[in-house]
Amino acid sequence: MNFAMLDFSKNYFELFELPLGFTVDAKRLAERYRTLQAVTHPDRYVVAADHEKRVSLQASTQVNEAYRTLKDPLARARYLLSLHTGDPGTDSETSKDGAFLMEQMELRETLAEAQSSPNPHAAVARVLTHLAEQSAALDKELAGLFADPTPANLTSAREIVRKLQFLDKCRRDAEDLEGLIDGRY
Amino acid sequence: MPLLQIAEPGQSAAPHQHRLAAGIDLGTTNSLVATVRSGVAETLPDAQGRHLLPSVVRFSAAAAPVVGYPAQAAALDDPLNTIASAKRLIGRGLAEVKQLGGRLPYVFVNPDAAVPRIRTAGGDLTPVEVSAEILKTLAQRAQDTLGGPLAGVVITVPAYFDDAQRQATKDAATLAGLNVFRLLSEPTAAAVAYSLDHADAGTAEGIHAIYDLGGGTFDISILRLTRGVYEVLAAGGDSALGGDDFDRILAQWALEQAGVSDGADHRTLRQAMQAACTAKEQLSSAPTADLMLTLPDGRQWSATLDRAAFEGLIDPLIDRSLAACRRALRDARVSVPEVDAVVLVGGSTRVPRVRERVAALFGRPPLANIDPDRVVAIGAAIQADLLAGNRPGDDLLLLDVIPLSLGIETMGGLVERLIPRNSTIPVARAQTFTTFKDGQTAMAIHVLQGERDLVDDCRSLARFELRGIPPLVAGAARIQVSFEIDADGLLRVAASELTSGVTARVEVKPSYGLTDGEIAAMLSDSRQHAGEDQLARRVREERVEAQRVLESLRAALTRDGDALLDTAERTRIEDAMTALAATLNSIDAKRIGDARRALEQACGRYVERRMNQSIQSAMAGQRVDAFE
Amino acid sequence: MAYSDKVLDHYENPRNVGTFDKDDPNVGTGMVGAPACGDVMRLQIKVNDQGVIEDARFKTYGCGSAIASSSLLTEWVKGKTLDEARQIKNQEIADELALPPVKVHCSVLAEDAIKAAIHDYAAKRKPE
Numbered sequence: 059m060n061f062a063m064l065d066f067s068k069n070y071f072e073l074f075e076l077p078l079g080f081t082v083d084a085k086r087l088a089e090r091y092r093t094l095q096a097v098t099h100p101d102r103y104v105v106a107a108d109h110e111k112r113v114s115l116q117a118s119t120q121v122n123e124a125y126r127t128l129k130d131p132l133a134r135a136r137y138l139l140s141l142h143t144g145d146p147g148t149d150s151e152t153s154k155d156g157a158f159l160m161e162q163m164e165l166r167e168t169l170a171e172a173q174s175s176p177n178p179h180a181a182v183a184r185v186l187t188h189l190a191e192q193s194a195a196l197d198k199e200l201a202g203l204f205a206d207p208t209p210a211n212l213t214s215a216r217e218i219v220r221k222l223q224f225l226d227k228c229r230r231d232a233e234d235l236e237g238l239i240d241g242r243y
Numbered sequence: 244m245p246l247l248q249i250a251e252p253g254q255s256a257a258p259h260q261h262r263l264a265a266g267i268d269l270g271t272t273n274s275l276v277a278t279v280r281s282g283v284a285e286t287l288p289d290a291q292g293r294h295l296l297p298s299v300v301r302f303s304a305a306a307a308p309v310v311g312y313p314a315q316a317a318a319l320d321d322p323l324n325t326i327a328s329a330k331r332l333i334g335r336g337l338a339e340v341k342q343l344g345g346r347l348p349y350v351f352v353n354p355d356a357a358v359p360r361i362r363t364a365g366g367d368l369t370p371v372e373v374s375a376e377i378l379k380t381l382a383q384r385a386q387d388t389l390g391g392p393l394a395g396v397v398i399t400v401p402a403y404f405d406d407a408q409r410q411a412t413k414d415a416a417t418l419a420g421l422n423v424f425r426l427l428s429e430p431t432a433a434a435v436a437y438s439l440d441h442a443d444a445g446t447a448e449g450i451h452a453i454y455d456l457g458g459g460t461f462d463i464s465i466l467r468l469t470r471g472v473y474e475v476l477a478a479g480g481d482s483a484l485g486g487d488d489f490d491r492i493l494a495q496w497a498l499e500q501a502g503v504s505d506g507a508d509h510r511t512l513r514q515a516m517q518a519a520c521t522a523k524e525q526l527s528s529a530p531t532a533d534l535m536l537t538l539p540d541g542r543q544w545s546a547t548l549d550r551a552a553f554e555g556l557i558d559p560l561i562d563r564s565l566a567a568c569r570r571a572l573r574d575a576r577v578s579v580p581e582v583d584a585v586v587l588v589g590g591s592t593r594v595p596r597v598r599e600r601v602a603a604l605f606g607r608p609p610l611a612n613i614d615p616d617r618v619v620a621i622g623a624a625i626q627a628d629l630l631a632g633n634r635p636g637d638d639l640l641l642l643d644v645i646p647l648s649l650g651i652e653t654m655g656g657l658v659e660r661l662i663p664r665n666s667t668i669p670v671a672r673a674q675t676f677t678t679f680k681d682g683q684t685a686m687a688i689h690v691l692q693g694e695r696d697l698v699d700d701c702r703s704l705a706r707f708e709l710r711g712i713p714p715l716v717a718g719a720a721r722i723q724v725s726f727e728i729d730a731d732g733l734l735r736v737a738a739s740e741l742t743s744g745v746t747a748r749v750e751v752k753p754s755y756g757l758t759d760g761e762i763a764a765m766l767s768d769s770r771q772h773a774g775e776d777q778l779a780r781r782v783r784e785e786r787v788e789a790q791r792v793l794e795s796l797r798a799a800l801t802r803d804g805d806a807l808l809d810t811a812e813r814t815r816i817e818d819a820m821t822a823l824a825a826t827l828n829s830i831d832a833k834r835i836g837d838a839r840r841a842l843e844q845a846c847g848r849y850v851e852r853r854m855n856q857s858i859q860s861a862m863a864g865q866r867v868d869a870f871e
Numbered sequence: 872m873a874y875s876d877k878v879l880d881h882y883e884n885p886r887n888v889g890t891f892d893k894d895d896p897n898v899g900t901g902m903v904g905a906p907a908c909g910d911v912m913r914l915q916i917k918v919n920d921q922g923v924i925e926d927a928r929f930k931t932y933g934c935g936s937a938i939a940s941s942s943l944l945t946e947w948v949k950g951k952t953l954d955e956a957r958q959i960k961n962q963e964i965a966d967e968l969a970l971p972p973v974k975v976h977c978s979v980l981a982e983d984a985i986k987a988a989i990h991d992y993a994a995k996r997k998p999e
Contacts, residue, residue, distance in 0.1 A: 075862055090862070092472045096640055097861045098854065100669060100730040104395070104424045104630040105262065107792055109843040113850050115729060117858075119669045126666070152983040153904040160902060162911045166932040220906040227909020231932075234694075237570050653971045656879050657935040677972050696935060718972075 069141060070124035080138060080197075080204035082128055091125045131197050132226050135204075135219045142207050147216055153224075162224050165189070169232055178239045182232050189229050196222055262394035262631040264424065265385040266432070266623025269374060269398055269412065271330040271485060272458030272590070274298050275617060276381035277624035278389060279633070284436070284624040286617045287388050295616065296384075298458075300376045301325040302365025310380040319517070322348050322509045324363045328487060329377075331459045332359065332370035333415070334408030334756065348509040358757055371757060372765065374415035382421055395424040397627035399619050401460040402428035403480035403646045405692045406704050406734045407756050413731065414757055418765055424630040426731040430455045430464035431475060431641055432622030433588040436613055438468055438639075439625060449583030450476075452572075454601050454609065455619075456564060457589040459485040463568045465575040465582075471638040476575035477665045478646040479567045486523075486591030489557050493519035493548075496556060497534050501544040511539055526553050527593050554596045561600050568604060574665050585609040590616050642667050645728055647702075652689035656698045661726055664694065668732055673725040675741070682714040688724060690734070703754040707736055713743045781832040789823055789839045796820065796846065799853070807852045819845040878968045881939035886946055889928040891915045899992025901984040905976055910937045914984035916948060916956070918992055924948045924956055929984075936974040940964050940981035953989050 071078045074090045096102075098117035103110050127133045136146040153159060165185060172181035196218050203211040203218070266284075268275045273295040277286040286294045293312070301314035302324050309317075318325045326349065332340055337351055337359040350362040360367040378398070386393060398421075400412050409426055416423045430453035437451070448468050455462040462480040466473050494515035498504040503511065514536055522532035526548070535545040572579065585605045592598065592615050602608050613621065626641065628634055644665045650658040651674070661672045676686060686709045693701030712720050721741040728734055757765075796816070804813060819842040826838045891898045893915070901914045910933025917926040927945035931938045943964060948956045964970075964978035 088469075092469065092474075092640070093861050093864070094858060095642060096472070096638060097857045099640060099642070101425065101630055101640060105632055107843050108840075109847060110850050113854055115669050115727075117854055118730075119671045119727070122667045122670055151906075152980055153906050154902070154983070154987060155904075156902050159904045159911055162904065163902070163913055163930070163932070166911065223906045224904060224909045224911065233573060236573060240566050240569050653936070653974055657882070659973055674973070 070128055070137065073121070073124050074128060076128070078138075078141070080131075080135060080201045082134065084129075087125070087128055091121065094121045131193075131200075132219070132222050135200055135215065135222065138204055138207075139212065139216060139219065142212055146219070153220060155221075158221060158224075162228065165228055166231070169228070169235060172235065173239065179236070182236050182239065185232050186229065189225050189232065193222060193225050193229075196225075261633055263386075263389045263391050264395055264397070264624075264627035264631040264633065265382065265389075265393055266397045266427075266620050266625070266627045267378065267381050267399070268429070268432075268620035268623060269330065269377060269400075269415075270298055270457055271328050271460060271487065272298055273616065274377050274381060275620035276385050277617070277620040278385055279624050279628040280389075284439075284621045284628070286620050286624075287384050289384060296377065296381060297327075298330065298377055299325060299327040300329070300373050302363040302368065304364045308365060308376045310376050319510065319513055322513050323350055324365070326361060326363070326368070326370075326373045328459055329370040329373040331483070331487075333374060334370075334405070334411035335359075336754070348512055357754060358761075369757065371411050371415045372418060374412065375418035378416055378419035378421060382419060393421065394631055395422040395627065397425050397427050397432075397623045397630065398423060399427050399429045399432050399623050400732075401455075401457070401480065401482055402430050402462040402464050402475075402478040402643075403460065403482045404732075405482070405647055405702055406649075406732070407702070407754065408482065409732050410756050413733070423731075424627055426733075427623055427626055427641070428462070428464065428475070428478065428643055429457070429460075429619045430462045430478070430588060431466065431473065431643055432620075432626065433586060433613075433618045434464070434466050434468070434473060434622065435625050435639070435641070436618045436622035437584075437586055437610070438473070450577055450581055452568070452582050452585045452605060453588055454564075454568065454585060454592065455480075455588035456591040456597060457485050458591065459483070459487050461485060461564050461567065463564070463571045465571050465577055472640045472642065474642045474667070475644045475665075476577060477571045478644055479571035479574065480646070481563060481567055484560065484563055486589070486594075488560050489523055489591065489594065490516050490519040492556050492560065493523060493534075493553065496548075497536060497544075497546065500546055501536055501538060503538055508539055511536065522548060523553070523594065526550050527595060557594070557596060561597060565600060565604050568601075579604075579606055582607075586618075587611040588615050588618055643730070643732070644668060645670070645732055647692045648694055649704075649726060649728070649734065650691050650693075650701070652691060652698050657696055658691055658693070658698055658701055662728065666728075668728050669730050671725055671727040673723050676722045676724060677718050678712065678715065678720045678722075681716050683717070683720070684712045684714050685710045686712060686722065688736075690726070690736070704734065705736075705754055705756075707738075709738050712740055715742070778832065782830055782835070785832045785835040785839070786827060789827060789835050792839055792842060793820060793823060796842075799849075803853075803856075804849075807856070808849060812848065816842070816845050816849065877943075878935060878939045878970070881942040881968070882935040885929075885931075885938055885942040887926075887928050887942065888930060890930065891917055891926075891928055896995055897992075899988040899990075899995070901987030901989075901991060903980055903984045903987055905933070905937070905980045907976060908934060908937075910934060910977070910980060912937060912941055912980055912984050914941060914944065914981070914988050916985075916988050916992065918953065922953050924951050924953065933980075934974075934977065936968070936970055936977040937980060939968050940970070940977045941984065943967060944981045944985055948985060953992070956985055957989055959985060 074087060076082060076087065095118060098114055098121055100111060100114050100118055103114040127137050139146040169185055172178050175181045200215055200218055203215040265276050265278045275286045275294060275296065277284055288294045296311045297315040299314040299318060301309045301317050301321060314325055318327060336357065352360045352362050352367050358369045360369055382393060398412060398416055400409055413423055413426060433453050433455065434451055451466050451468065453464045460482050461484040464478045465476045467476055495504065497515050497519060498507055518534045518536060522534050525532035531547050531549045533545060533547050538544055582605055585601065585607060587609045598609060629637055629639055644667050646664060648660045648664045649662040650660040653659045661674060662670055688707045690704045691698060691701040692704050695701055709722060712722060722738055723741050724736060724738045726734060726736055823838040823842050826835045829835055893900045897917055899916045899918065904911045912931045914929045915927065916924045919925050927948050929941040929945050931941045947959060959982060961978040961982040964981055965975050970978055
């Protein structure tokens with residue numbers, strides 16, 4: 059997005075005055091988010107001139123985007139990859155890691171079957187727990203790799219992020235399914 | 244120009260100017276207006292001391308429209324000219340309204356149009372125009388009480404209102420001649436009222452669930468309050484579920500029992516709805532209620548309904564609201580025990596069964612100590628006062644979300660999501676498109692809102708035609724389309740061709756809205772009726788605005804012009820100021836406006852630097868806090 | 872925006888959904904995934920002794936375009952020799968289904984899936 063008008067050449071970590079890395083102090087991040095919105099939010103410029111409203115809208119949008127990115131581990135990891143290498147590089151090419159994909163396929167099949175199981179909520183919850191554990195383990199690996207961002211480590215990090223993207227999609231599907239099951243009763 | 248007025252901590256900005264502001268709760272069944280006077284937010288009564296204004300407008304050929312109680316009283320005798328619940332129709336197509344709300348006792352003209360028009364003795368009217376009449380009445384009440392014109396208003400909308408419904412509400416305000424400071428979600432407004440109410444007790448911080456069941460809409464919002472900042476974590480609901488549905492299901496039951504469910508005419512329908520509403524209210528305190536109807540053939544019918552039977556009828560409707568609550572909790576990633584308070588909003592939460600089941604879901608008794616009919620208007624008034632700049636030192640800030648995902652149609656009738664639901668606003672996303680054919684110079688984009696994968700299951704918001712794409716071979720053009728949702732939750736689209744830098748023209752065809760041209764035409768109609776001299780009014784407004792800009796800029800330049808501007812920049816700004824000052828006696832509104840815009844343009848970099856400086860100093864404060 | 876009825880048809884009535892025994896020596900299995908959107912696709916072919924694809928099955932968890940791409944592909948490969956099947960290009964799938972640029976990667980996924988399935992089959996048949 060083009061916010062070149064503002065001095066937002068700073069990256070998101072600089073904007074929030076947080077150290078560049080995968081590990082982020084969640085409490086500090088949330089506090090600084092509120093501070094930045096208190097200054098930039100359009101509600102502060104309701105009686106301003108049009109041009110000022112525009113600057114506020116852009117700045118506030120940018121702060122929201124930065125916060126969203128830094129808050130979510132997957133988005134944060136993708137952002138770090140693009141800062142280090144100019145491109146997250148996790149979207150191109152097809153994944154062919156057979157064993158991992160097989161497991162993903164099985165997870166999705168379990169989800170599909172959960173709908174007709176006697177206790178669908180519990181079945182979906184089991185999948186969600188499994189996904190959360192897997193993601194947490196991968197996050198831990200990422201923290202180590204980004205702490206020492208050598209080209210080799212970044213290549214490994216990229217592979218992990220690709221895996222996390224599959225897990226994330228499965229999680230969203232599971233949550234949608236929860237809603238669907240819920241709506242039936 | 245508040246950006247230029249930002250003062251160092253402890254220093255006050257330019258001399259404070261009090262602006263009159265009001266909060267308006269534009270409801271399906273009833274509407275209210277509230278203002279802050281001497282620091283207290285209160286809803287305003289009419290001359291008879293009544294705070295609620297029934298959202299009913301009666302139109303006639305000769306006289307001006309009648310709004311509120313007298314219109315409501317005439318509903319039975321003049322059903323076709325008396326429009327109630329316009330909020331259910333606003334921003335919707337007719338097919339959709341029928342599908343959602345069952346039978347409507349009005350005559351529609353051109354039912355396939357994007358905006359349905361209701362045929363009345365006062366003309367063929369859109370729901371936007373009907374709502375504008377209600378807004379005018381409320382604004383007049385506020386101006387009479389405050390003794391002057393309103394600088395602006397905050398109008399509340401259901402959190403679950405989509406873009407078309409929000410835009411239509413804003414259009415209604417424009418038609419009513421009101422300056423909208425902000426469209427505010429109803430549950431968020433209620434949360435504001437509660438946080439101030441509980442601030443002394445120190446119980447306001449934490450996670451709040453706001454259960455808002457109005458006449459025609461249901462909202463659930465999960466919010467977190469931390470040191471004056473309200474973050475909406477998730478919003479959900481059903482923009483076609485409310486207390487009216489309790490009435491409708493009860494009326495349907497009565498008509499079935501009376502054996503006239505198929506052959507009921509408009510009059511019988513209205514009568515059944517009123518009988519149902521009365522019975523519902525009785526059942527809130529009494530174990531049984533009697534219903535009576537005069538049938539089309541003149542027969543009298545009556546029956547007694549007990550509370551258990553009533554609850555059996557409405558339970559499926561309450562179920563729908565509770566499913567939405569569970570989804571909102573999931574979206575917010577909040578578990579039931581983490582919720583610190585549950586607040587009831589909306590007249591329909593008076594139904595004991597609703598309270599009972601909300602308490603059961605959240606495992607705690609809900610709060611209802613502020614009148615659930617008034618709490619939204621009170622919150623809106625506080626926010627309006629704040630936005631007007633009348634509460635210096637108050638650090639209350641509301642961070643709201645969009646309730647529905649925004650996507651575009653990809654070929655094949657499928658939807659590609661661009662901005663997920665519950666994204667904090669303002670938010671923007673860009674997407675790059677390319678051309679399919681050699682020399683293609685135009686492209687159509689269909690924007691939708693909703694959570695489903697198929698276009699047919701989502702709400703169509705608008706179709707955009709991109710024109711003026713430079714003719715290139717297929718696939719060579721790179722058209723970046725950016726979607727921006729502002730703090731009102733309203734969408735704006737911009738597009739440019741990246742390889743050539745050509746800005747493509749965007750033509751908006753709202754699927755369920757009025758075009759800018761239609762609004763302008765309605766506005767000029769209404770001003771002619773008001774007999775106001777439009778030109779004189781515009782000149783006056785432009786002069787005031789120009790003086791305001793000049794004053795605050797002078798103050799800002801004295802403070803930090805030297806530090807933030809080089810000589811050339813400063814000269815350019817001062818030249819533009821001189822030029823604007825020279826137009827102040829002009830009677831040409833456009834000339835004054837052009838000069839003001841030129842000055843604002845000249846101040847561009849200055850404004851941005853001041854924004855960056857504000858960020859710097861706020862973050863410096865943060866660093867100090869971090870060491871404490 | 873023009874509708875592509877074919878995508879909808881393949882999305883709503885996918886052809887050849889299912890599985891073959893992956894240990895059957897006549898079966899080749901291709902497992903692929905698109906990390907960008909998290910779609911997972913399994914495409915299987917059953918090949919006769921003449922090297923002709925007799926039958927095909929798929930299972931795709933993903934968006935409509937990915938389902939439609941794999942469904943279409945299973946129809947196309949039936950009766951083709953392995954060499955012919957290997958020649959299928961993603962662009963042909965994208966054109967047939969009129970996929971928009973944002974969805975072209977779904978057709979790439981399908982092309983990669985058939986290649987992976989042929990590769991798996993070939994690896995099985997390779998003399999020890």
